[in-house]
Amino acid sequence: MGSNTEFLKRMSLNQITTEQLNLEEAVQACTKAEVPWISLWRHKIEEIGLKQSKKLVKDAGLQVSSLCRGGMFPAATKTLRKKSLDENRRAVEEAAELGTDVLVLVCGSSSEHDIEACRGWVNEGIEELVPFAASHGVKLGIEPLHPMYAADRSVVVTLGEAMSLAEKYAPDQVGVVVDVFHVWWDSELYQQIERAEGRILGFHVSDWNVPITDTFKARKLMGDGVIDIPRIRAAVEKAGYQGPIEVEIMNEDLWNMAGDEVLATIKDRFVHYV
Template sequence: MEHKPLTSIDRLSLNQITTDRWSLREAVEGSVRADIPWIALWRHKVAETGLAESRRLVRDAGLRVSSLCRGGMFPAASVEERRAKIDDNRRAVDEAAELGADVLVLVCGPAPDKDIAGARRMVEEGIAKLAPYAESCGVRLGIEPLHPMYAAERSVINTLAQANAIAEQYSPNQVGVVVDVFHVWWDPELYSQIERARGRILGFHVSDWIVPTPDLLMGRGMMGDGVIDLRRIRHAVEDAGYDGPIEVEIFNQAIWDRPGDEVLSLMKERYLQHC
């Protein structure tokens, strides 16, 4: 595939966590002002606004929803807790369908005890229970592997190889993977695993890895402020068949504290420069 520099923002999506202080309404209105065509929604922001009103705001603004975050968090200590998590995931699927998002991002969850292998089995079992329902609603499940530093708190799925191994058990119309550069840039198998995911990449998220890393959760940088080879990774996911929206997803208090319109302006500039 011939690679060309990004010359427009037609694939750019604001993952609304990047402007965390904004309500959903403010994020929608800010995206319209900035001519950003896509938005990625978070369930807690949707809940604050209300599902029907969130759908109306996005639809009336002419925005497209690249994904809903998040489902997952499957492992739990008891059968009852695991059943409750499946029920919540079904609600997440319903919300994604209502919002017009065909991808529900799965942050798969940590182990409830020291048995990380058992927790990974719980993740597989949870996805197996959820996938048929999601398919019936027209929603695909995107497994997002998280950096190993999050294994104890957020997800026991930590490499793209793990995510691929689970996704390959299903049709690409049911389950795929989400490539977030912050979580996978370090992986020696990254490019072979991206190729392995051909036809199954359901999302591509960008930010940067700041050195020194200021905070494990809140230390993501704006594109160009760190060490990730963003353009090479973009080329790889495109070679693997992905041509969908590119979400900017940044957890960083200093960025959250800036005026949202400034953040979106910088985001657009860096997207074209570095992605």
Template sequence: MSRLSLNQKTTNSWSLREAIDGTVAAGLSSIGIWREPLAEAGLENARNWLADTGLRVSSLCRGGFFTAADPAQIEAAHADNLRAIDEAAAIGTDTLCLVPGGLPDGDRDLIGARSRAAEAIGRLVPYARERGIRLGIEPMNPIYAADRGVVSTLGQALDIAEQFGADEVGVVFDTFHVWWDPALREQILRAGERIYSYQICDWITPLPADTLLARGMMGDGHIDFGVITGWVTETGYSGDVEVEIFNADIWATPGEQVLATMTERYTELVEPYL
């Protein structure tokens, strides 16, 4: 399980300290951290806890939300993303996950919103490069195009990333968001060294009323993790595999139990194909 990482959102009820301790207790060597609990804990505390345990930070979630058209909102988003880059550097990860953002209120210009996201990412690149941080664009399932992610496919994310160096901008992709794409193998192979993070969880049906909480534990839904993981392996990817699950029932389950199930499913469904 040397490559299995707990994305902190999977045990959403845990504080950062609890998530770090739970990750170590489960025998894992890496964790994906979210900015909100990081802010609650404080950067200095987080650095000390990580150093004491020796945990690797697979990624920081999240920056992004670049699609505003109002100049003041554009500048506010830019400033927040600069802070996110600094936070990533402070906790020792080299990958900042970027969620592009949805359509601004009353805006139907999807193409324009994607263009603004690309421009905003380009503006961040020099600052991120100076601090050793790679910017990973996360394509979002099309059900979130209006409110969360105007970049819907791995191909669209790569169209943006390829405007920059392979060590500057790449992709963070989650099976939940991209499993349905008929061009997925082609785009995974195209991504190659631009794959900064591979995240996993399942697509379950029926979808809940709040589709943000629609992700399931691996093996509980419809995704063929062996096939997709095999394609990722073809690229030579050797990084961490993060389990990131948004699900009310899983969040209500004791974290230790979630980690036990997570490691069991990973060992059965994913690890043999790495």
């Protein structure tokens, strides 16, 4: 792994980990903690506008590892699906403007009774979006989510499913995002990571608490759960990914902490448990 200092150069703050902070506060916390990367969330950008968001990040010298999120393609009517696609195009434009080439796709839920139809709409949505994203130099990173989120967030629940979607396109157009919280349980995980060689666009870390008490804010700090994060990281790196590693933790305790304390805590856990 090399020195801790060198390894920390790969750490990225996924902004949802500091949901209590606005973008300016998150940028300041990263700068103070010498965290070189940040993954931006669109609702935080919307609070102050794209132009000011870009300036804050640029002036701080931070690099943007990804933009979260695009996707949410399934909808009951063509009108709603078109509206979703238009919103995805705006997300692509934002990613390009902010200087990241990765738009993370949380593909969308089975809000209707027909989960197969929803999977079809995800496929159609990505197909529609690829040429627009490519024209802006932005890659689409399909992030499979844990099956417990199929009804409200994503019908793409395994890395294998994500790869079957991604492989329809060139590696510089569509890839996958490996989030340990969502994929650690999969008996085919390591063969699917190997399959994903050259297509891994992001790697997210947190931990799985026992028992799960809140499906959205369920994630724990690395080292507080059951996930073998180093083994997954080694597999991802063997498959060619050497980019930033995002710490993405939705957790009420972290959201109640001061930003500087959050950054200090996740840096320590990153070094010892990632």
